[in-house]
Amino acid sequence: MATFLEGVGSIGVACTLAALVPAAALVLVARKARLTVALWYLVGATLLTWARAGGHWQVELSGAMVPVAAALAAGAFVLAWWARKPASLAATGSGVVAGALAGWLWRPCVGRRLGDILDDVDTEAARTLGLMLVYMAGALLPAVLLAVLPHAVPATRRLLDRLLVAAVGATVGAAYAATLATGRYDDIVGELYRIATDS
Amino acid sequence: MSLSFVRYLALGVLVAGVAAIAWTTLGGDEAGDVAVTTTTTVPDATDDPDVTASTVVATTVPPEPIEVLGTADTLTNLDGWLNTDATSLEEIRAANQLTVVQFWTFGCRNCKNTLDALGRLYTDFRGQGMEIVGVHSPEFSYEADVDNIIEAAAGLGVVWPIALDTDKRNFHRWQEGNIGYWPRVYVIDGDNQIRFDRKGDGRATYEQLYETVERLLAEV
Numbered sequence: 001m002a003t004f005l006e007g008v009g010s011i012g013v014a015c016t017l018a019a020l021v022p023a024a025a026l027v028l029v030a031r032k033a034r035l036t037v038a039l040w041y042l043v044g045a046t047l048l049t050w051a052r053a054g055g056h057w058q059v060e061l062s063g064a065m066v067p068v069a070a071a072l073a074a075g076a077f078v079l080a081w082w083a084r085k086p087a088s089l090a091a092t093g094s095g096v097v098a099g100a101l102a103g104w105l106w107r108p109c110v111g112r113r114l115g116d117i118l119d120d121v122d123t124e125a126a127r128t129l130g131l132m133l134v135y136m137a138g139a140l141l142p143a144v145l146l147a148v149l150p151h152a153v154p155a156t157r158r159l160l161d162r163l164l165v166a167a168v169g170a171t172v173g174a175a176y177a178a179t180l181a182t183g184r185y186d187d188i189v190g191e192l193y194r195i196a197t198d199s
Numbered sequence: 200m201s202l203s204f205v206r207y208l209a210l211g212v213l214v215a216g217v218a219a220i221a222w223t224t225l226g227g228d229e230a231g232d233v234a235v236t237t238t239t240t241v242p243d244a245t246d247d248p249d250v251t252a253s254t255v256v257a258t259t260v261p262p263e264p265i266e267v268l269g270t271a272d273t274l275t276n277l278d279g280w281l282n283t284d285a286t287s288l289e290e291i292r293a294a295n296q297l298t299v300v301q302f303w304t305f306g307c308r309n310c311k312n313t314l315d316a317l318g319r320l321y322t323d324f325r326g327q328g329m330e331i332v333g334v335h336s337p338e339f340s341y342e343a344d345v346d347n348i349i350e351a352a353a354g355l356g357v358v359w360p361i362a363l364d365t366d367k368r369n370f371h372r373w374q375e376g377n378i379g380y381w382p383r384v385y386v387i388d389g390d391n392q393i394r395f396d397r398k399g400d401g402r403a404t405y406e407q408l409y410e411t412v413e414r415l416l417a418e419v
Contacts, residue, residue, distance in 0.1 A: 053378060107381075110400065112401030114399055116399065119399075187340045190339020
């Protein structure tokens with residue numbers, strides 16, 4: 001529970017926004033498969049974050065990988081839009097790819113429990129993978145709640161199903177891909193954070 | 200499974216999630232940290248059958264040797280130093296038996312959480328052969344501005360030497376393999392060996408750091 005709450009506590013931190021903003025935008029775009037996309041995003045982000053920490057994924061985001069990352073981001077948003085059913089390959093693929101991309105890009109500000117997880121990744125693989133999933137569930141909670149909202153409060157479905165809402169998500173997705181391509185994504189998130197904390 | 204059950208389940212998740220966010224926003228996740236002292240509870244050796252009290256006996260576990268975790272790298276391609284006349288890590292290491300190197304950035308909340316503990320370390324052991332070097336590796340562009348760093352360091356009470364690693368070259372070289380965490384702290388001994396390497400802002404981590412520095416200084 002403490003690990004989950006530490007993840008929740010990191011929601012407002014700029015480091016976490018870099019993973020959370022694309023997740024929320026993807027959920028807005030995936031009108032027919034919000035929950036599927038959100039949950040697979042969580043799985044993808046957890047796996048890549050854990051794999052990086054354990055040294056199992058060492059591909060650097062530089063050179064030729066920059067346009068690849070941007071293309072993956074754009075592709076994940078297109079797939080999310082195309083997904084017509086919750087149990088579809090498009091929805092699953094969109095969530096996994098976007099989540100894995102977030103896990104690849106994410107440079108976390110490390111709290112106590114995440115620090116312990118990262119310190120133990122080499123020696124306790126299974127336990128730390130589970131704990132990482134719990135932590136990420138907390139950090140990405142707003143995106144999951146956004147996906148759950150129309151199921152919990154059906155009246156919100158009409159609002160969330162509007163094309164305008166999906167367009168907002170798509171705009172964020174396009175900006176995400178564009179800033180990834182130009183290497184400016186972290187700076188934009190940081191600037192948003194600075195503006196928010198200065199006001 | 201009926202539709203209403205799914206709705207109730209979703210509603211439960213929603214309420215619990217919002218409650219978790221509210222709880223952490225209001226500071227509810229400031230639970231106590233792990234204790235450092237090991238305690239053992241043993242029955243009280245008394246002849247009086249009415250007395251059922253037990254006694255908590257603190258036992259000190261013999262400390263394990265402090266491992267050598269590898270050879271420390273150096274700091275290169277820096278954009279300068281603050282709070283010191285030194286111009287290299289080697290210069291600082293030569294003047295001290297231990298060097299605590301922390302990678303941090305002033306906008307990182309978890310880094311800020313560690314500054315009180317580092318301040319205590321600095322107060323207690325500076326002048327006894329230990330120096331702290333805060334390697335400032337900015338995550339965002341506003342953290343790269345040297346005026347912002349100076350202002351933040353003054354405001355946060357960071358009085359120990361700061362190495363300006365603006366392009367994060369050292370941050371990435373010290374943390375090999377497509378990773379990089381803030382904060383991360385190392386202790387380097389007089390033989391340039393890493394004796395402590397931890398990530399995160401845990402109180403237990405910084406208590407262990409204090410204990411490690413204290414023990415290593417005593418060994419010298």
